[in-house]
Amino acid sequence: MELNKLTIKEARTLLDKGELKAKEITLACLKVISENNKVLNACLLVDEAGALLAAEKADERLESGEKGGLLGIPYLCKDNIMVKGLKTTAASNILENYIAPYDATIIKKLKAAGAILLGKTNLDEFAHGASTENSAYGATKNPLDLTRVPGGSSGGSAAAVAANLCLFAIGSDTGGSIRQPASFCGIFGFKPSYGRVSRHGLLSMTSSTDVIGPLTKTVYDSALVLEAISGYDELDATSVQAPVDYYLEEEKENLQNLVVGLPKEYFVEGLNPEIKARIDEAVLKLKELGAKVKEVSLPYTKYGIPVYYLITPAEISSNLARFDGIAWGFKAKESYGLQNFYKDNRGQGFGPEAKRRIILGTYALSAGYYDAYYKKAQAVRALIVEDFNQAFKKVDILLTPTSPHPAFKLGAQNADPLAMYLEDIFVTGASLAGLAAISIPAGEVSVKDGGGNLAGEKVETMPIGLQLIAPKLKENILFRTAFKI
Amino acid sequence: MSFDLKEIKHIAELSRLRLTESEEKLYGEQISSILDYVKMLDEINLEESKGKNKFLSLSGGVSDLENVWRKDELKAKSEEEIKATLSQAELEDGYVKVKRVL
Numbered sequence: 001m002e003l004n005k006l007t008i009k010e011a012r013t014l015l016d017k018g019e020l021k022a023k024e025i026t027l028a029c030l031k032v033i034s035e036n037n038k039v040l041n042a043c044l045l046v047d048e049a050g051a052l053l054a055a056e057k058a059d060e061r062l063e064s065g066e067k068g069g070l071l072g073i074p075y076l077c078k079d080n081i082m083v084k085g086l087k088t089t090a091a092s093n094i095l096e097n098y099i100a101p102y103d104a105t106i107i108k109k110l111k112a113a114g115a116i117l118l119g120k121t122n123l124d125e126f127a128h129g130a131s132t133e134n135s136a137y138g139a140t141k142n143p144l145d146l147t148r149v150p151g152g153s154s155g156g157s158a159a160a161v162a163a164n165l166c167l168f169a170i171g172s173d174t175g176g177s178i179r180q181p182a183s184f185c186g187i188f189g190f191k192p193s194y195g196r197v198s199r200h201g202l203l204s205m206t207s208s209t210d211v212i213g214p215l216t217k218t219v220y221d222s223a224l225v226l227e228a229i230s231g232y233d234e235l236d237a238t239s240v241q242a243p244v245d246y247y248l249e250e251e252k253e254n255l256q257n258l259v260v261g262l263p264k265e266y267f268v269e270g271l272n273p274e275i276k277a278r279i280d281e282a283v284l285k286l287k288e289l290g291a292k293v294k295e296v297s298l299p300y301t302k303y304g305i306p307v308y309y310l311i312t313p314a315e316i317s318s319n320l321a322r323f324d325g326i327a328w329g330f331k332a333k334e335s336y337g338l339q340n341f342y343k344d345n346r347g348q349g350f351g352p353e354a355k356r357r358i359i360l361g362t363y364a365l366s367a368g369y370y371d372a373y374y375k376k377a378q379a380v381r382a383l384i385v386e387d388f389n390q391a392f393k394k395v396d397i398l399l400t401p402t403s404p405h406p407a408f409k410l411g412a413q414n415a416d417p418l419a420m421y422l423e424d425i426f427v428t429g430a431s432l433a434g435l436a437a438i439s440i441p442a443g444e445v446s447v448k449d450g451g452g453n454l455a456g457e458k459v460e461t462m463p464i465g466l467q468l469i470a471p472k473l474k475e476n477i478l479f480r481t482a483f484k485i
Numbered sequence: 486m487s488f489d490l491k492e493i494k495h496i497a498e499l500s501r502l503r504l505t506e507s508e509e510k511l512y513g514e515q516i517s518s519i520l521d522y523v524k525m526l527d528e529i530n531l532e533e534s535k536g537k538n539k540f541l542s543l544s545g546g547v548s549d550l551e552n553v554w555r556k557d558e559l560k561a562k563s564e565e566e567i568k569a570t571l572s573q574a575e576l577e578d579g580y581v582k583v584k585r586v587l
Binding site for chain 1: 488492493496497499500501502503504508512515516518519520522523525526527529531534553554555566569570571572573574581583584585586587
């Protein structure tokens with residue numbers, strides 16, 4: 001048995017029966033990381049000593065009779081989330097040697113649950129991107145085809161789960177950054193409703209859409225991790241005071257009376273026909289299980305990208321203003337005077353995409369342009385939110401493709417920022433509206449010019465994902481449907 | 486719409502970013518093409534959209550959330566916590582040292 005390949009549920013059963021030790025799974029994961037990370041570049045940091053110590057503690061708790069949850073389960077965490085005493089770089093040179101002074105709330109929760117942190121995963125710098133090629137520490141490769149990107153910005157987390165470097169991983173999703181890489185790597189990526197999971201200790205990008213969520217091998221595992229990390233937190237001003245449901249219970253529910261909506265704007269020209277076929281198969285399956293399926297319209301869908309790429313840079317320009325090189329972070333040498341010191345630190349410390357977004361955002365917020373860009377984008381955002389409100393009066397859940405195509409080749413799009421922004425076409429809507437969404441593996445489609453996978457085999461197909469979108473805080477409906485696909 | 490050199494220099498100044506000449510040129514071109522793309526939003530007549538739904542707030546954002554405030558109370562931090570938080574700062578007598586302003 002290859003222990004690193006276990007799902008959380010499988011490992012849970014063995015750990016609870018005393019047939020397996022947390023330390024054994026941890027060692028198996030650490031071994032696979034050391035064998036494969038040179039090629040994949042999925043992990044930016046491996047905390048072997050910390051992981052083994054946490055595994056020993058978990059084993060003690062298991063021996064004393066404690067069971068269930070995430071006790072003794074090894075995981076990896078995106079490197080824009082703070083873990084006390086460990087480097088937290090956000091894949092940026094500006095935070096090259098930054099040591100986090102405290103634990104993010106979700107890390108505190110995972111530590112208390114007895115989950116074992118193996119290390120930190122690669123991302124697009126400050127989560128700005130859709131391919132993980134914007135990392136200051138090099139691109140992550142897709143383990144299913146090493147000539148392709150894993151998606152992004154949580155590409156390191158997605159690649160790590162797909163390559164079984166861990167049992168689950170934590171990512172962040174601002175405009176698709178968990179769902180799109182999950183689709184590209186053939187795994188499950190869950191984006192909770194805005195406010196469901198505390199963001200205290202997440203390096204802010206777009207504060208009005210940022211969420212933290214799990215990347216897993218099964219729906220069950222996704223529900224299990226979500227139960228562990230959800231809940232109100234007084235340290236996050238946008239945290240929602242709402243009861244956390246028992247998502248695992250949804251597995252027993254049936255789909256009678258469920259109405260699934262297919263938004264026609266998501267099934268447009270340019271969508272890979274094989275992806276359309278895979279989605280049709282999933283729809284048929286839901287129908288056979290008793291669900292009703294309806295076409296709906298979200299007329300403002302095409303404005304999602306322009307709205308997102310005004311609001312996001314605007315919030316980034318403000319959130320990244322704190323990186324001045326004084327209290328922490330990169331310091332340029334030989335700058336004279338405070339203003340020059342700021343400019344040199346930021347000019348040399350940030351990578352190209354972060355700089356582009358800071359400039360675009362500063363521009364969209366500047367006197368004379370604020371009304372035309374930022375304010376207009378916020379108004380259209382309200383129309384997009386209203387689109388979803390209207391659709392959810394007719395249906396319980398929406399089903400769409402996650403991405404219009406499978407994973408693209410490394411280097412294929414990074415010279416053109418706009419092409420990269422269009423990657424987010426099906427995933428920004430749920431982010432702008434703060435809804436719950438998940439990407440589920442929906443089968444494979446054929447690819448030309450396939451490279452080789454991690455095992456050295458020539459690749460002819462790549463996975464694609466389908467996305468379910470549920471109303472805000474209706475994670476229960478999302479899981480009820482996801483369990484059946 | 487074009488984002489000219491003068492404009493990008495001005496915005497870089499506001500953003501406290503030192504850009505090289507080649508960066509100014511490249512980002513200027515790229516941001517121009519992004520701004521051309523987002524112009525699409527001008528197709529929407531907001532007054533008309535609002536007319537269809539009188540309850541719609543076009544102030545935008547996530548309007549159903551309320552601000553959460555904490556009490557404005559000073560909490561003492563230990564020296565260890567201060568050092569960890571300002572981990573890469575130059576400290577002198579408990580103050581952070583910065584470059585000269587003038």
